[in-house]
Amino acid sequence: MVLIRILNSWHLSEAAVTPEAAFLDRRRFLKGAIATGIAASLMGCQRPTATDDTDPTAGSPLQATRNPRFDLDGGMLGDRPLTSERVAATYNNFYEYGSNKHIWRKAQALSIDPWKVEVGGMVAKPRSFDLDDLQQFPLEERIYRFRCVEAWAMVVPWLGFPMKALIDAVEPTSAAKFVRFTSYYDPKVTQGPAFPPSAYLPWPYVEGLRIEEMTNDLAFFAIGIYGHTLPKQHGAPIRMVVPWKYGFKGAKSIARIEFTDQQPETYWNTISPGEYKFEANVEPDVPHPRWSQATERLISAQDEFSWEKRPTLLYNGYGEAVADLYDRRAI
Numbered sequence: 001m002v003l004i005r006i007l008n009s010w011h012l013s014e015a016a017v018t019p020e021a022a023f024l025d026r027r028r029f030l031k032g033a034i035a036t037g038i039a040a041s042l043m044g045c046q047r048p049t050a051t052d053d054t055d056p057t058a059g060s061p062l063q064a065t066r067n068p069r070f071d072l073d074g075g076m077l078g079d080r081p082l083t084s085e086r087v088a089a090t091y092n093n094f095y096e097y098g099s100n101k102h103i104w105r106k107a108q109a110l111s112i113d114p115w116k117v118e119v120g121g122m123v124a125k126p127r128s129f130d131l132d133d134l135q136q137f138p139l140e141e142r143i144y145r146f147r148c149v150e151a152w153a154m155v156v157p158w159l160g161f162p163m164k165a166l167i168d169a170v171e172p173t174s175a176a177k178f179v180r181f182t183s184y185y186d187p188k189v190t191q192g193p194a195f196p197p198s199a200y201l202p203w204p205y206v207e208g209l210r211i212e213e214m215t216n217d218l219a220f221f222a223i224g225i226y227g228h229t230l231p232k233q234h235g236a237p238i239r240m241v242v243p244w245k246y247g248f249k250g251a252k253s254i255a256r257i258e259f260t261d262q263q264p265e266t267y268w269n270t271i272s273p274g275e276y277k278f279e280a281n282v283e284p285d286v287p288h289p290r291w292s293q294a295t296e297r298l299i300s301a302q303d304e305f306s307w308e309k310r311p312t313l314l315y316n317g318y319g320e321a322v323a324d325l326y327d328r329r330a331i
């Protein structure tokens, strides 16, 4: 195994990783930049903030049963080391708080207690779930590979419950074919990137799955990570984890879940349908229009700037569990 040490890290991370929004038409955004920028800076309000001694990895302990099927040793993941907690907690994508990877301090503006996830649409038993309700689900720990469409990868121990458990609680009707997941959005808190100006992006962040995908045993809601509740930058208090798809499918800080008969219009797919497909499965032979997906940068356990080049695995290595969902031609 060769660990590649990147010396000029900031420079290289800009060149090697193309942010998901890099294609955006700059002139279009510049027009409104001044007005929206000033408005945002004038909007003060009471919200939590990070200080110099805020710990990016902090959370309350959660009890969960480790699912051995997803262990590092002997499970579906024996080929790679766990990413260090600190690296995972300080290298994030969360556009509600900015377009670079170092938004963890800004994400502390989110208030997560109280919280409500409203679940409705085509279901027999619509209801909302507060923080206590979420912790009532039987919690499992699952170590999953994580693969961003930008080609970086990690290995993360999530705590949470299979999406199937929520389906069982609300009983979708036979008319329901898709599920729409909506992230928390309040422009006073989720101020978005300065560039492109947030006002030009299709908020709130929405993701979607086919109901069969949501029913698959791997589809997971995480309410914790590394043994404790989710830090805000990871999408507290509840986020999606669909490990055979690119990371952008995993909407964070979910406020609403709706069962529907229409394919949801999702955030990245709305911004650039040619680059971010609704299905978005990890497929090494299907390049992103601007880069190959054949290999990935497996971020090391040490720091975000050390990584190892690895071949990308079909369905991120979870083909055995999910291939039946798809009609994929042999290659």
Ligand SMILES: Nc1nc2c(c(=O)[nH]1)N[C@H]1C(S)=C(S)[C@@H](COP(=O)(O)O)O[C@H]1N2
Binding pocket: 020, 088, 091, 092, 093, 094, 095, 096, 147, 148, 149, 183, 205, 233, 234, 235, 247, 248, 249, 250, 251, 252, 253
């Ligand atoms: N609401 C919301 N969810 C989101 C995003 C986002 O910008 N907003 N980014 C996505 C992307 S592109 C990735 S790679 C993962 C990153 O998750 P992590 O920061 O916990 O590693 O979150 C996904 N979920």
Ligand SMILES: [Mo]
Binding pocket: 020, 093, 148, 149, 150, 246, 247, 248
């Ligand atoms: Mo991503």
